[in-house]
């Protein structure tokens with residue numbers, strides 16, 4: 065596979081995947097396709113934007129005609145699909161946008177890929193449609209429940225997870241109905257550099273830095289399973305190349321944290337790095353009204369991926385959180401740009417000369 069589209073490559077996880085592929089595969093042509101919504105930030109990719117095997121295309125994944133044309137012009141053999149509306153709180157306020165992008169956008173990519181690949185003499189030979197999904201489609205666990213496996217039935221609760229579940233079903237349907245070589249992976253919560261500061265970890269690091277309140281939903285007892293984003297990107301690379309068609313792989317690092325415990329680790333780390341006394345920022349913790357339908361616990365069993373493809377997370381959580389906190393504190397300009405909205409001018413300046 066040589067010509068690869070990565071959708072959502074200007075977002076958090078997508079930018080790590082684009083960087084990995086552009087640096088690791090100089091003979092591939094990597095096309096980063098992104099609409100640049102509020103969550104898309106080309107400044108995330110400054111270090112690789114001049115590489116000869118990289119191209120950025122500003123496009124909405126719902127634009128079927130444009131994507132079909134791109135498939136033909138660029139002779140696309142592989143699609144790694146990350147573009148999505150990804151924030152649960154936004155989905156509660158505006159579910160339509162989530163259905164449009166996550167469901168209709170995914171269907172639009174699938175249909176364009178089907179028409180293009182079926183028109184080629186070799187058909188689906190050597191082609192791949194890899195869809196990046198979430199553990200949230202499995203629903204919510206109680207504290208004593210077994211972890212999510214690939215056999216866990218889907219039971220989404222939020223509009224976000226309902227839209228991702230629907231898109232996962234469409235991807236599998238295109239394999240089962242038309243024989244398209246598809247793969248789906250379901251990953252746990254990612255953390256690391258370049259995450260939009262509306263999500264728990266970057267939001268709280270930024271708030272501690274500015275001595276702003278830390279809004280803990282409910283009692284802070286919900287549990288999430290955290291994976292360093294570069295470990296997710298490495299898993300995506302491995303699965304894209306070595307994963308079996310029509311299979312599902314769960315991705316996670318067996319790393320569950322109660323929100324309030326994680327928040328205390330972040331406070332301790334930021335205070336230490338900033339030279340504050342231990343416990344200095346604990347007073348910022350502010351318990352607020354819970355997220356509606358807040359899933360109690362996610363915990364993912366990635367044994368299949370470890371056993372069949374030999375993947376394992378490279379970072380211990382303590383190391384990952386230290387690295388992450390330091391990255392946000394060392395990249396205050398990035399955080400300030402994103403929180404002020406200035407980052408959205410980057411595309412115009414870099415790509416249109418305006």
Ligand code: NAD
Pocket residue numbers: 071072073074075076077078097098099100101102103104105123124125126145146147148149150151165169196197198199228250251252253254255260
């Ligand atoms: P993100 O919100 O940081 O980035 C999403 C990207 O998609 C942005 O660059 C945005 O501009 C782009 N996009 C949105 N709508 C688009 C459209 N209509 N057309 C083209 N581009 C569009 O998201 P993320 O956290 O990097 O997540 C990436 C993918 O991974 C998503 O599919 C998400 O469901 C999945 N996922 C995320 C996590 C996580 O913890 N963040 C965990 C598991 C799975």
Ligand code: DAU
Pocket residue numbers: 150151152153197198199200251252253254262263264265267279280281284286287288323355362
């Ligand atoms: O599990 C994978 C999912 O993880 C991905 O599919 C989603 O795209 C990603 O956004 C993430 O969803 P969460 O809802 O788990 O992430 P978030 O960072 O929004 O919240 C993490 C936990 O922290 C959750 O229990 C809600 C809580 N929280 C979040 C915010 C933003 C707070 O207590 N306060 C906050 O201000």
